[in-house]
Amino acid sequence: MSIMAYNGAAIMAMKGKNCVAIAADTRFGIQAQTVSTKFQKIFELGPRLYIGLAGLATDVQTVSERLKFRVNLYELRENRRVKPKTLLSVVSNLLYERRFGPYFVEPVIAGLDDVTSEPFVASLDLIGCPMVTEDFVVSGTCSEQMYGMCESVWSPDLDPDQLFEAISQALLNAADRDAVSGWGAVVHIIEKDKVTTRTLKARMD
Amino acid sequence: MECLIGIRGKDFVLLASDSVAGRSVVAMKKDHDKMFQLSSKLLMAVTGEGGDTVQFAEYIAKNIQLYRMRNGYDLSTKAAASFTRRNLADYLRSSTPYMVNLLIGGHDDNDGADLYYMDYLGSMVNLPFAVHGYGSFFTLSIMDRYYKEDMTKEQTLALLQRCIDEIHERFIVNLNSFKVKIIDKDGIHVLKDIRPTTKPPVEAEGTQQQQQLMDTA
Numbered sequence: 372m373s374i375m376a377y378n379g380a381a382i383m384a385m386k387g388k389n390c391v392a393i394a395a396d397t398r399f400g401i402q403a404q405t406v407s408t409k410f411q412k413i414f415e416l417g418p419r420l421y422i423g424l425a426g427l428a429t430d431v432q433t434v435s436e437r438l439k440f441r442v443n444l445y446e447l448r449e450n451r452r453v454k455p456k457t458l459l460s461v462v463s464n465l466l467y468e469r470r471f472g473p474y475f476v477e478p479v480i481a482g483l484d485d486v487t488s489e490p491f492v493a494s495l496d497l498i499g500c501p502m503v504t505e506d507f508v509v510s511g512t513c514s515e516q517m518y519g520m521c522e523s524v525w526s527p528d529l530d531p532d533q534l535f536e537a538i539s540q541a542l543l544n545a546a547d548r549d550a551v552s553g554w555g556a557v558v559h560i561i562e563k564d565k566v567t568t569r570t571l572k573a574r575m576d
Numbered sequence: 577m578e579c580l581i582g583i584r585g586k587d588f589v590l591l592a593s594d595s596v597a598g599r600s601v602v603a604m605k606k607d608h609d610k611m612f613q614l615s616s617k618l619l620m621a622v623t624g625e626g627g628d629t630v631q632f633a634e635y636i637a638k639n640i641q642l643y644r645m646r647n648g649y650d651l652s653t654k655a656a657a658s659f660t661r662r663n664l665a666d667y668l669r670s671s672t673p674y675m676v677n678l679l680i681g682g683h684d685d686n687d688g689a690d691l692y693y694m695d696y697l698g699s700m701v702n703l704p705f706a707v708h709g710y711g712s713f714f715t716l717s718i719m720d721r722y723y724k725e726d727m728t729k730e731q732t733l734a735l736l737q738r739c740i741d742e743i744h745e746r747f748i749v750n751l752n753s754f755k756v757k758i759i760d761k762d763g764i765h766v767l768k769d770i771r772p773t774t775k776p777p778v779e780a781e782g783t784q785q786q787q788q789l790m791d792t793a
Contacts, residue, residue, distance in 0.1 A: 378699070399701050404712065406693065407701040428699035433665045472669060 379551025380425035380511040384481035384492040387534035390562045391490045393421045393481035394542045398554035408554045417452050420482035425511040427475035455482040455491035466499030473497045477510040488563045513549035520545045577749045578623040579711030582679040584691045584704045586726040588760035589681035593621045594751040614640045615650045617683045624676035632674045653682030657692040665698035677708045715739040744772035
């Protein structure tokens with residue numbers, strides 16, 4: 372029984388033309404039993420900056436709370452919003468501080484730079500190793516399935532509507548091949564002037 | 577082997593817990609109350625490691641009361657549940673973690689009735705109905721089928737009765753009595769204990785014939 376597969380999750384983020392998308396399933400389960408179908412795994416840390424957390428549910432909640440605390444202090448000191456690239460370093464630091472007793476989460480970051488509006492996606496492992504990519508990032512119990520789906524549906528410079536279709540199909544079909552992921556899904560499309568949040572009609576099994 | 581059930585109804589939360597206090601294979605007490613009052617409109621049902629249950633529940637209850645004394649008003653259900661979660665999560669990685677599973681039910685004027693489910697690791701979720709223990713495997717599907725939003729007290733008690741009957745029918749451990757409490761805008765009300773519905777004994781086929789044969793022999 373792997374700790375990272377105790378609760379189960381499927382999270383991904385994709386880059387588009389002047390936009391990013393981040394999506395996650397909404398299952399909260401304890402091994403084989405599903406307890407809730409409305410569990411939040413994506414958290415807003417700025418008007419155009421979101422973090423998704425896959426892994427052990429208690430650590431998802433703890434890390435999101437502690438991270439929000441750090442980001443709040445940062446914004447009070449610096450008197451400006453945190454940049455996506457900087458958030459990556461903040462999360463990396465938070466996780467590496469617990470190098471020999473880590474939080475069992477694998478975060479995914481998606482956002483637009485506050486000043487330049489440049490799209491940004493990145494992911495980290497549970498001890499804070501950062502990885503920035505130019506296309507997409509995935510995290511969770513069905514990561515292999517998600518890699519396969521993303522590689523197939525993604526292409527560069529998708530507009531927000533095309534990006535929404537791509538990320539939704541990628542997430543739904545990957546999660547359907549994993550027993551502990553799925554049971555509902557939520558997608559956020561982040562553009563320069565607005566964020567659209569949609570819940571997907573998913574297989575509830 | 578313990579079971580906690582929580583159901584949210586129209587502006588109230590119903591919490592039920594089995595009343596067996598057991599150690600290993602012995603049922604030491606049959607009318608044990610596993611629910612702790614955190615404040616006038618907050619109730620917490622606990623199961624888990626012996627000792628940890630009472631210690632943790634009393635610790636949380638006293639701290640909730642302290643907040644009340646310091647600030648002059650009660651914590652909301654959501655805040656009290658978050659406080660409890662933070663404590664559980666902090667203790668998880670200490671040398672003395674608390675192995676307790678909880679249901680927190682409460683009512684406040686802003687958010688109405690709320691039910692929170694928390695496992696021993698500190699993952700918390702707000703649910704319309706929740707069950708802890710092996711009983712969950714028998715009852716969650718029944719609740720999926722028959723639960724509706726904004727049920728009345730009578731409907732909720734009927735649903736609870738269905739769940740308890742199923743546990744009695746199929747769970748190998750005998751949980752034949754449940755303590756039931758309701759939290760609504762007027763506070764916490766203790767209801768009568770609920771037992772599984774007694775069914776008339778079923779005579780197996782052929783026993784009458786066998787009895788006749790035995791009598792003549």
